[in-house]
Structure formats: structure tokens, C-alpha cells
Amino acid sequence: MENISKPTVFPNTVILQSEGLLKYILDTGVFPREAEALKELRNATAKHPLGFMGAAPDWGQLMALLLKLLNAKKTIEVGVFTGYSLLLTALTIPDDGKIIAMDPDRKAYEIGLPFIRKAGVEHKIDFIESLALPVLDKLLEDAANEGSFDFAFIDADKNNYWNYHERLMRLVKIGGIVAYDNTLWGGTVALPEKAVSNAKQEWRLLSLAFNESISKDCRVEIAFVSIGDGVIICRRIS
Template sequence: MAFIPSSIKSCLSNPDPHVNYSAKFTTIQDPLQKELQRATLGKAKEFGTLGAPEVLTFGENFIRAFKGKKVLDIGTYTGISALAWALALPDDGEVLTMDIDLNNYKKFGVPIISKHPETFKKIKAVEAPALETLDELIADGQSGTFDFAFIDADKENYENYYNRVVTLLKSGGVVFLDNCLWGGRVTVEEHLENDPLCAAIHKTNRIIFQDSRTYSALLNFGDGTHVAFKV
């Protein structure tokens, strides 16, 4: 079975005191976020894929700073990232969250997020392969209209997600890609040769670094957050 790093441990149980200290003085969570995090950690399978709270707070800060209104969220899971973006958006903002399977979102996210109707109404969930949804948005003429995007889905398609998202972002828009250090494995040649997911992440990191369409930085934040700003 492929290695799946637990992003959320970066702030909750990482043995590095510097990581924990930084996360402590970064993370701010709404009560809804805390409730959904507890529900996911307590009952959902594969809870290790839950985004690190400090990464979500960092993304919220970007959205609020440039008053973003349109957000792409690739990889819904229980809705923890979609909730973060919705909380940061103004009343007329929208998060388009997409996943091939929304069962976890319907089971855990919807009952909790819907307690706050004003936040819940900002989230539009699409159950379909994200590449199909992104291609439909491009075909619909929505290129250059989104403010922010978060990619935390199947790593084999990270390159494809990134390329489509850059097309859809407006100039000055920002995309975060989660898990871009893959538990540190991207630095080990053996893993790059034997772990297809690790190799896909490494390839995407290199593509982003060399991409003339964006300015970027790979941060040792969470499980590695690659941040790219569209030119």
C-alpha cells in the first residue's frame, strides 16, 4: 500500500517543537472547523488526509487579504478545506469543491456546516472527476476568473490539476498544493524511483518551479505547501 502521510499531525502531534510552535501561533479555527475536525478524526476513514489546520488558516489569510470571491477546492473529503474557504469569503463568494466521491462530505461535513446556513450556502459540491469539472469550467469561458485554489487530491494528477487551475485563475490569483514534501520522501532517490505518488509530486514541484506563468515558493509548512501566484 502506498505511503499516505498524515498532514494534520503537523500541528497536532509533530515531534518537532519548532513546527508545533509555528502552528500554535498560526492556526485560528472557527467552532465549526473544530467540530468538523473532531468528527473527522474520530470517525472518518483515512483521516490522515485531512488538511493541516495551519495550512487552512494560511489559505484563509490569502483569501481575506485580496478579498477573493471565487475559489476552487480540489479534493473535498469531509469538507474541512471547503469550510475554511467559505468562512473567509464574503457573503457573495463561492467555493466550488469537487471530489469523485462525496459520501464523506455528506456524512460528516454537511450536517455540521449546515448549522451555519450563511456559510453552507457558499459551498457548491460537485461529485465527478475533478479534471472533468475543471475542463467544463474552461470550456464554459471561466478561465481567468478564480481568485484562489487548493489542490489536495490524487497525487498522480497533481500536474494536470495545476495546469488547469492556472488557466482558471485570474492574474494575481493563488494556488496552494498540499503534501508537496510527501513526508520528506521527495528528498530520497529510492522513493522517487519506487513510489509513483512521490515521483508525481516531485515532477509537479519541478514544473511549478520552472513555470513562467507563476511565481512560486515551496514551503516547509504542513506536509509541504507549494504556493504559486499567477502572473
């Protein structure tokens, strides 16, 4: 009798997609350990019409752990919104650490600014109201910046993810980490094209292209993590 191979079925697939399980994770392991300033900013962000764009708190918890494991002191953030991940980073790095953060929307950043000030970490943040590529290119004009950053978090325009990646491969040190948010794009990357709404088609294709390119990039080791809307964590190795 001919052997017929069956598709691999992972027994935890359904439960990992459960909203109930996510609530359990947040209520049990994330929210009880969340700094009060982060909780207050998260609640303020939820009132924003685009509040869903805020960084996922369970990703924030993992991000803080990565920063500590790296002993990160100098970081980059591309895309700030109201600043949840920015505040988390500022709370995590040492008092003399520095974050270069860039976003063209200062109004959204100013929602988080009172919480940043209340936490006493504003001095660690260099917020630049600008599109990111000009700022990254300006940093690269100074050779001293190359390989000088420990960590970078990217949560911005998906059409420029690869452009950011090429620059960050020069700015982040070997052994440093670059993390890219929204790499599952609402789960659409796993759906057939006809099942995706027109509004999500373009950035779905951009996400698919970026994910494929990063998976083939020999300059990094990667972990594709199903957390929040998907995060690809890259460790630069060359």
C-alpha cells in the same frame, strides 16, 4: 591550502522538524483562533480511518490569510475529503462568494456537511460529486470562466496535478493564487529512492516531477512552504 567548501547548514533545520515545535505553533497560534465549527469538524475527521488526509490546521490559517489578502470571492477546490479547508474557505469569503468544490467521494463530504450547515455557509458551496478533470474542462467550455477565479486549492490525486495546473492557469485570474498540497509527500522527496517504501514510491516520483515542473513554470511566482505535508503556493503572473 586548498579551500574546501562545506555544505550549507541551516541552524533551524532540526528544530523545524520537531513535533514539539509543531505542537507549540498549533497550541499558541492556531487552535486559540480556530473557529468552533472548524474545531468540531477537525475532531470528527480525526475519527475517520483516513483522518490524516484532512487539511493541516496551520495551513488552514495561512490559507485564510491569503484569501483575505486577495479579497477572494470566487474559488475552486479540487479534492474535498471531509471539508475542513472547504468550510474554512466558506467562512472566510464574503456572503455572496462561491466555491466550486469537486470530489468523487460524497460520503466523506457528508461527514463535514452538518458542520457546514451549522455554520450557515452551505449556500456558498457548489459541491460536485465527480472526478475533477471533467468538471474543470466543463468550466473551460464557457469563455466567461477564464480568468474569473481568485483562488484554487488542490489536494487530490497527485498523478493529475499537472493536468489540474494547466487548466487552472486558464481559470484563475492573473494575480490569483493556486495552492498544491502534499508536495513533500511525507518527506520522501528528500530521501534516496532506496529509503522509500514501495507503497510510497510511485507518488514520490510524481511529486518530484511536479515540483520540478512547477519550479520552472514562468507563468507563476512560487513559494514552497514546509507546512503540513508541504504546500506550493503559486501566484499567476501571466
